[in-house]
Structure formats: C-alpha cells, structure tokens
Amino acid sequence: MTDTPSVAPAEQEKQRAASAALHWVQSGMLLGLGSGSTAAYFIAHLGAAVRAGRFQVQAVATSLVSEALARQAGIPLVEPRRGMRLDLTVDGADELDAQLQLIKGGGGALLREKVLATAANSLLILADSTKQVRQLGQFPLPLEVVPFAVPWVLDAVTSLGGHPVVRPDRTQPAQPARTDQGNLLVDCHFGLLPDPAALARELEQIPGLVEHGLFLGLAHAALIGQGEQVLLYRRGQEPQLVELPARP
Template sequence: MPTPEDQVRLEKEKHLAATAAVRWVRDGMLVGLGTGSTAAPFIAQLGEAVRGGLRVQATATSIASEKLAREVGIPLVEPRRGLRFDLTVDGADELDAQLRLVKGGGGALLREKVLATASDYLLIVADSSKEVPQLGRFPLPLEVVSFALPWVLDAVAALGGAPVLRMDRQNPTQTAHSDQGNLLVDCYFEVLPDPEQLARQLKTIPGIVEHGLFLGLARAALVARGEQVLLLRPGAEPADAASFSELP
C-alpha cells in the first residue's frame, strides 16, 4: 500500500502529466476524454483552457467524465457515423515500454476502447506507479454479458486468469456494472508474458464484450516521475516532454 507521502506525490504527478497534455490540445480539435484519476485532472484543466478561449469539442468515455466535462464547460458531441477524434487523452492502470496497456479499473473499458480506436492519436497520461516491466500485476478487467457469466468465468479460469466478479465500491453487496449495464470481471493473471496471444484468446470467448488489453493503440504517453514529465513512445528513448511544443 502507498504511504500517505507516496499518495501525495502520485497525486501531484497526475496533475503534472495532465498539464503537459493540455499544452498539446489545439484550437478546433475534437477530443476524446478518458476516465479515471489522471484523466479527471486533464478534463478539469481543459475546461479552464476552454473558458479562456480555446475552442474544442469532446466526447467522453464514461458518464462520470461526461458529467465533469459539462461542469467545467467543455462542449460535448454525441456519437455519430464518421466521427473521428484528433486526440484522445486517457489514463492507464498499467503500461509497459512498448506502450501496451491494461485499462478498465474504472469500469469504462468498452467506451475507452471505442474512442481510442476512433482516434487519430491516443495519448496516455500517467503517474510513475503505472509503469511496469511486464503487464499483469494489475488485474485485467473484462466487460461481460450477465447471461454468459458462468461460462466466461470457466473459460478465463482455464486460461489461468483467476477471475473475480467485481462488486460495487459504494455497495459491496451488489455487483458492479459498466455504464452499458454489463458485469465487470477482474482477472488475476499476475504476469502476462504474451498479451497479444491472450487478447486473441479472450476475443474467442462468447459473452466477453471487451477486455482491458489496449495493444497497438497508444501513440505516446506522458508519465510524470517526480517533478519531471517524460514522453514515452514505442521504440524510442524517453524524452523530456517540455521540449515538445506539439504532439510528437
């Protein structure tokens, strides 16, 4: 468990990463808004920029992020055919050196993946605790149709995932549901030596609406380490994010 000092440091890192991301939002962009403890500061700071004259429109990956966006004055657009985002900014529960991600700890993985796939540029914002040498420490979330739950649990257990039905954080006697009304299952693989293979296996299990492996989607990540924000890209050395005035 993080100490109180660690929690303060990580919270500061989240805000630093969010601030760095806002610098790259340009007038006229259509922006996808992520969900979670690092995406929320980005939305709040983007709202400040909008109130200062920046003209953007956005779509949110969750009801919570949509509510926050409305509160801070970001104009929202509804999903429609042909809609593509110039930039989506979202957090991650884990990210490795290849920018493979585990997402969905907040239960918004389906909408997060929809927007990530509909975006020209997916930018991840994260504190230093989200960097891992190998994915798997954080439980892999699944969004599951309720009727199929018993068979999904059997199939994931056969893959070594130790699946656990997620309970509602506010009411632990009730099951948690996504904004789409699906159940959420957390899979404790511990390590994921081949995320690509696992993603293919999960896609073949009927009843899994979506899984939390985001592979080949992130173009870059802004990761705060202490007072510095680093730009991470697949196949490139980490760089000081302050040296980039535009999306890299």
Template sequence: MANSELRGLVDNEKRRAAAQALHWVSDGMLVGLGSGSTAAYFIQLLGEALQAGKLRVQATATSLASETLARSVGVPLLAPRRGLRFDLTVDGADEIDPQLTLIKGGGGALLREKVLATASDYLLIIADSSKLVPQLGQFPLPLEVVPFALPWVLDAVAQLGGEPTVRVDKKKAPQPALSDQGNLLVDCHFRSIPDPTELALQLQAIPGVVEHGLFLGLARAAIVAQEEKLLVLRPGVAPADAVDFTKLP
C-alpha cells in the same frame, strides 16, 4: 513515507502529466476524454482553458462520470455519430509496459475507452510513475461481460489461468459492479502476461466477453510524471523530456 504523503506525491504527478497534455491540444480539435483520476485532472484543466478563451474544442467522453465532469466545467460535448473521428484522445492507464501496451478498465469504462481510442488519430496516455511496469499483469485485467454468459466466461478465464472475480460495487456491496452499458465487470488475476497479443485473442474468442482491458498498438505516446521529471514515451523511441514537446509528435 506515510500513506498520505505518498498519495500526495502521486496526485502531484497526475496533475503534472495532465497539465503537460494540455499543451498537445490545438484550437479546433475534436478531443476524446478519458476516464479515471488522471483524466479527470485533464478535463478540469481543459475546461479552465476553454473558459479563459485560450482554446475552442469539442469532445466526447469515455464514461458517464467524465461526461458529467466535462459538462460541469464547460466542455462542449458531441454525441456519437457515423464518421466521427477524434484528433486526439487523452486517457489514463492502469499499467503501461515499455511497448506502450496497456491494461485499462480499472474504473469500469474499458469498452467506451477502447471505442474512442480506435476512433482517434492519436491516443495520448497520461500517468503517474507507478503505472510503468516491465511486464503487464500485476494489475487485474478487467473484462466487460454479458450477465447471461458470466458462469461460462468465469470457467473459460480460469482455464487460462486468470483467477477471475466478479467486481463488487463498493457503494452497493454485495451487489456486482456494472459498466455504463449495464454489463458485469470481471477482474482477472493473471499476475504476469508475457504475451498480451495471444491472451487478447484467447479472450476475444470467449462468447459473452464484450471487451477486455488489453490495449494493443493503440497508444501513440504517453506522458509520465516521475517526481520532478516529465517524460514522453513512444514505442521504439528513447524516452524524451516532455518540455520539448508542445504539440503532437
């Protein structure tokens, strides 16, 4: 299969997962908007539904890029404030294991993504089939790191076997990539993460690590497109056909 054909199939899966997630949005909801290419499809479809008068929602975005996209398609945005909780956050993932433990942050928005995920009553992940893995770790685990602490963070991650590399800004190479908060992004190549909970504790204990990309116990469900199938995955429950779900389970 040619690369262009494969990209087309993956994009189609992303669109289909995003379109199915729109069925889970109810009128009047406060919605968290994720980051990345799959979440972008959802934001676009949400904007179309709002413009057609099918829904009324308000939202907060997990990245400046998603915020800009949401404004462009007419999604009303809320600024962060005390007491603000979201009925539903829809976001993508870089890897999803069978327990719906996630690696996120490939786009550099892991801190805001985790803030909104923890401020949400329901986190729904949307993904193409390539994101499903039997065990996390092949995708590099992102960290957001305070610039001053970088050398010591790299040393500590290396001792954990993470093979850390500072992410480079593709548009401004060789300058380092920065998060929306102005912090550095470090990608840790563990290859395999058999115990995400233990690794999360170890990373949290490193001074200078603002946040890591392991999302533990946050996702309530995932809609995953697999060619012509659309599946709903939930922790401890057998996969189900997504067409059977038109609201939050």
C-alpha cells in the same frame, strides 16, 4: 490545479502529466476524454483553458462520470455519429510497459475507452510513475461481460489460468459492479503476461465477453509524471523531457 505539499506524490505526478497534455491540444479539435483520476485532472485543465478562450474544442467522453466532469468544466460535448474521427483521445492507464501496451478498465469504462481509442487519430496516455511496469499483469485484467454469460465466461477464463472474480459494487459490496452499459465487470488475476497479444486473441473468442482491458498497439505516446518532471514516451524512442507550463 496546483501542487500542494499535502498532495501525495503520485497525485502530483498525475497533475503534472495532465497539465503537460494541453501542449497536444489545438483549437478546432474533436477530443476523446478518458476516465479515471488522471483523466479527471486533464478535463479540469482543459475546461479552464476553454473558459479562458485559449481553445475552442468539442469532445466525446468515455464514461458518464467524465461527461458530467466535462459539462461542469464547460467543455462542449457532442454525440457519436457515423464517420466521426477524433483528432486526439487523452486517457489514463492502470499499467503500461515500454512498448506502450496497456491494461485499462480499473474504473470500469474499458469498453467506451477502447471505442474512443480506436476512433482517434492519436491516443495520448497520462500516468504517474507507479503505472510503469516492465511486464503487464500485476494489475488484474478487467473484462466487461454480458450478465447472462457470466458463468460461462468465468469458466472459460479459469481454463486460461485467469482466476476471475466478479467485481463488487464499491458502495454496495453485496451487489456486482455494473458498467455504463449495464454489463458486469470481471477482474482476472493472470499474473505477469509474457504474451499479451496471445491472451487477447484467446479472450476475444469467448462468447458474452464484450471487451477486455488489454490495449495493444493503440497508444501513440504517453506522458508520465516522474517526480518533478514529465517525460514523453513513444514506442522505440528514448524518453524526452517535457516542458511544463509556468505556474501562475
């Protein structure tokens, strides 16, 4: 994928970050493939490199959509198994702050995304510059919820100040959106989060709430497209300029 003048600036930034992420891939790796538009760019770049013989890798995907993209791209997929550790998971984010705390789940794949983030030796986040925030919370916090428990989860989140809304299906708005596991998605409007860790602990106590979209202490690094450049962010370090692959 190459940038064109007709592509929106944020999409160009995503493409550049996804292309730069190939620097982190080595032959023999077992990779976690994220979900969402930025991860899709990475899957396309990785697939092209695999087909060209540059890498020999295997992967596990965080969603059925990403699985399909990986198969189309020619990336070999494997099933999860006991004892499996991923060398690297590459994923996007809906928000990230300077400490690489994240909100994820806008695409509805937060459960599998957190599973693969936790199962990886390293989590690399790809994002465009609009995803950077000083404080998490402008983006609604997604929850994955067992359908039976939804009324009680809504009550519990309301008591925490979350203003929860069951997410509608994009193609059939009269129906609720469902995850790959068949659960429902609830978007919570807390506003800015002064203490994401404290909120995460509160949410984890709610029965029927399968997973929340706060990813804290999981990301090891982030590649963020900023205009014509890509910067590498690590916790507690100054950002570094990343050399982009030469265009063909």
